[in-house]
Amino acid sequence: xxxxxxxxxxxxxxxxxxxxxxxxxxxxxxxxxxxxxxxxxxxxxxxxxxxxxxxxxxxxxxxxxxxxxxxxxxxxxxxxxxxxxxxxxxxxxxxxxxxxxxxxxxxxxxxxxxxxxxxxxxxxxxxxxxxxxxxxxxxxxxxxxxxxxxxxxxxxxxxxxxxxxxxxxxxxxxxxxxxxxxxxxxxxxxxxxxxxxxxxxxxxxxxxxxxxxxxxxxxxxxxxxxxxxxxxxxxxxxxxxxxxxxxxxxxxxxxxxxxxxxxxxxxxxxxxxxxxxxxxxxx
Amino acid sequence: xxxxxxxxxxxxxxxxxxxxxxxxxxxxxxxxxxxxxxxxxxxxxxxxxxxxxxxxxxxxxxxxxxxxxxxxxxxxxxxxxxxxxxxxxxxxxxxxxxxxxxxxxxxxxxxxxxxxxxxxxxxxxxxxxxxxxxxxxxxxxxxxxxxxxxxxxxxxxxxxxxxxxxxxxxxxxxxxxxxxxxxxxxxxxxxxxxxxxxxxxxxxxxxxxxxxxxxxxxxxxxxxxxxxxxxxxxxxxxxxxx
Numbered sequence: 001x002x003x004x005x006x007x008x009x010x011x012x013x014x015x016x017x018x019x020x021x022x023x024x025x026x027x028x029x030x031x032x033x034x035x036x037x038x039x040x041x042x043x044x045x046x047x048x049x050x051x052x053x054x055x056x057x058x059x060x061x062x063x064x065x066x067x068x069x070x071x072x073x074x075x076x077x078x079x080x081x082x083x084x085x086x087x088x089x090x091x092x093x094x095x096x097x098x099x100x101x102x103x104x105x106x107x108x109x110x111x112x113x114x115x116x117x118x119x120x121x122x123x124x125x126x127x128x129x130x131x132x133x134x135x136x137x138x139x140x141x142x143x144x145x146x147x148x149x150x151x152x153x154x155x156x157x158x159x160x161x162x163x164x165x166x167x168x169x170x171x172x173x174x175x176x177x178x179x180x181x182x183x184x185x186x187x188x189x190x191x192x193x194x195x196x197x198x199x200x201x202x203x204x205x206x207x208x209x210x211x212x213x214x215x216x217x218x219x220x221x222x223x224x225x226x227x228x229x230x231x232x233x234x235x236x237x238x239x240x241x242x243x244x245x246x247x248x249x250x251x252x253x254x255x256x257x258x259x260x261x262x263x264x265x266x267x268x269x270x271x272x273x274x275x276x277x278x279x280x281x282x283x
Numbered sequence: 284x285x286x287x288x289x290x291x292x293x294x295x296x297x298x299x300x301x302x303x304x305x306x307x308x309x310x311x312x313x314x315x316x317x318x319x320x321x322x323x324x325x326x327x328x329x330x331x332x333x334x335x336x337x338x339x340x341x342x343x344x345x346x347x348x349x350x351x352x353x354x355x356x357x358x359x360x361x362x363x364x365x366x367x368x369x370x371x372x373x374x375x376x377x378x379x380x381x382x383x384x385x386x387x388x389x390x391x392x393x394x395x396x397x398x399x400x401x402x403x404x405x406x407x408x409x410x411x412x413x414x415x416x417x418x419x420x421x422x423x424x425x426x427x428x429x430x431x432x433x434x435x436x437x438x439x440x441x442x443x444x445x446x447x448x449x450x451x452x453x454x455x456x457x458x459x460x461x462x463x464x465x466x467x468x469x470x471x472x473x474x475x476x477x478x479x480x481x482x483x484x485x486x487x488x489x490x491x492x493x494x495x496x497x498x499x500x501x502x503x504x505x506x507x508x509x510x511x512x513x514x515x516x517x518x519x520x521x522x523x524x525x
Contacts, residue, residue: 192386
C-alpha cells in the first residue's frame, strides 16, 4: 500500500477531493452531451420525413431493393480502385522521396535537380487533379501509341502519381526541415558526409515525423482514384453511374459512398491517432 | 612540435566578430581549459577547430599541417577530432550502441562484428554496460552525455573537444560526467574544454585560458591563473564565478 492511501485513512479505494470533483464534472458533461445529441437526432428523424419531396428522395436514393441488387457489383468494381491505388502508392512514395531529396541538394553541380524539384512541386500542386488526368489521360494516348500503351489505366495512374508525388515531396521536405541542425552538426562532427548524414540521421527521423501527414495524403489518393472514371476505367464510381442509368435510380451512388467510407473512416481515424500520439511524444 | 596550433584565428558571424585573433598551442596529452563569460567565443573556437565552422583568417595546424585551408575536405579531419556538445545531440532514433557504432561503420568502414567487442568494452569502461540497448529518451541526462562521449571516443580521435558538456545537466549528474573526463585525463587524451566548472579546471587542467571578447586575455597554469591573475578583467570574472 502506498503512503498516500494510508494518509487518506482507509483501505477502501477512496477518491481525493480533486478526483471526486472531476468525476462529478465528467458525469455532468456526459449527461449534457447525451441529451443534446438525442435532441438533434430526434429532430432529424421527425422533421426530415415531413419535407414535401421526402418520399421521392427515399425512393431514388435509399431504395433497399436496388441497393441489394447493385452492391455486390459495386464491390467488384471497387477492387479496381484498390488495384489502381496499390500500384500507384509505392511509386508515389519513391518519387516523392526523390523529389524531396532533389530540393535539398547543396552541390552547385546538381543545381538543375534543385530547380527541377522546385518547378515540379509548384506545377503539380498548382493544378486541379482532374485537369492533369484529362491532359495526360487524353493527351498521351492521342500520340497514336499502339496497344497496350494507349491504355487509360496507365496514363490515368501516371497523372495521379505525378500530382500526389508533388504533395508527398513537400511533406517529406517539411519533415527534413524539422530536424534540428544540431543533429546534422553531430553527424558531421563524427566525419559523416552530407549524404550519409541524410541517409542515416536526418531521413529516418524526418520520415517518421511526417508519417501521419503522408497517411492523410494516401487516404485522399484512395478517393481521387474515382476521378480516373472520367477518362475510361470502370471503377466503383463509374460502375455506380452505369447502374444508375440502367435502373433510373441513384441508390448505387449511395452504395459507392458506403464503400468509400468503410475504408476511409477507419484509415483517417488511425492517422489522427498516430498524429495525436506524436504530438504527445513531442510535447 | 605541438599537437595543435592556432595562429591568429578570426571568425565573424555577420558583423559580430566572435574570435578576434586567437593564438593557442596544445601539446600531446595536454588538457587545456577555456574559461570566460558566455559569448566570449569559447564554443565558437571549439567548433572552428572541428571545422564545423570555417574560420575567416588565421591558421589551424594539426601535427603541423594546416587544416583550415579553404576548400579542404573536412570529413577526414573531423574523424580525427572528437567533439561533445552541451546538448548531447544523440540520434534519438538509434539505441546508445547504434549511436556509437554509426560513424565507425560508415566512415571507417568497420563491420558490426569487429566493433561489437571494443564498443561493449567502451560502454563497460564508463559504467554503461547495462544501457547499451536503451534509446536516448530512456537515459538520464548524465547517461546521455556519457554515451555522447563514448560516441566520439569510438572514432579513436587524436584530440577531444568538450563544449560545456555539464551545463545542461542537473547538479547531481555533473559528477558522473566529470569522472569520465578524469579517466580520460589519466589515459593521456589530448583535450580542450570550454567549461564553467572552475574547481574541475583548477584540479586537472595543464593550462587555463581566459577568453574575453574573442581574445585569450590571459593564459597559464591553473595555480597561477586562479590564485594570482594578472589582468583586472580576469580577476573580475573569477570573483564573480568563484
